[in-house]
Amino acid sequence: MKKYFVVLVAMVMVIAMVNGAFAGTITPKVQSTAVVANGCSTGADGVLDFGTLDAVTNAGGIAESALYVTTKPIIYCTNGSTFAVTAAGANGGTNVGSGYMLKKGTDTITYSISYVTPITGKGATVNVGGVVLGTDLNLKAGFLAGALNNAPTGTYTDTITFTINY
């Protein structure tokens, strides 16, 4: 009789242990990490249009202004990060300065540009190629006095490539 009792107790314990596994909770934790990479993307080309000028009316040159940037270049960059910007004109001139040239055949007109570098990104939907904030590109352009003195009539063009490094 004593021997039989002992066996019964052992069986109850086994059942209790199984039940305990179903009724309890566990809170497993899966750790994940992510890093948002710095980056920039660009969109449609900008347009810098000086309009119509002549050597008499504009003999004194025109001060650098953002008003001539009739279409702002589209630049999206990672929010809060800063990015150095360099520039190069197709006909000469680099970065901020006065060595840029508009060309019509062999005729040239020298002009200057200025802009902000580094620029500060505002995320993937806010263009920082404009003039909204002081940390935007804020492109400006102008002519020095006498820049048009020897320029024959006609349309002069140039292309500036801005490189945003990240």
Added chain:
Amino acid sequence: MAVFTVLSLIIGTVSAGTPAGFATAIVKVNVQVLVSCQEAQHGLFPSPLTIDTEVAGDQTFTPSADELVRCTNGTVFTVKVSSANGTALDQTCTSVGVSGMALRSVSWPGDSIEYNFMCSGDTGGEGNFTGAGHTTARAIGIGIKVLAANAQAALAHADYSDTVTLTISY
């Protein structure tokens, strides 16, 4: 399986953190340059001009200051001449000269002396001038010629005058 996932995340992180390169934004630039001209120096003749009625030939007078014009480089322009006391009105000025010009006596308005007004700086004798840009003024080469017959027929007065209006067309 779990271990494998964690390793993948770490590899991805290292890759994304590496400087990726650059983006480029293009800005097209343009300007249209228009023609422009301006007077650089006012033409002026000595005052008074002395016309000798005894000279057999034509008498030509050069200015004390030529008319100088600055125009856009390469632009062809013409000079039109009008005489306040003559019949010339917006006549194209050439090196050959414009007739219909007249000096008139202020005190004796009925007395006048006809003369020709010349622009010897034209190219080809057709009254065309070519702008040399706004750092180089183009000389019109103004001059007055009184034909011998007109000089010899002139009555002596000291107050002959005329006002010549030059119109630069471009």
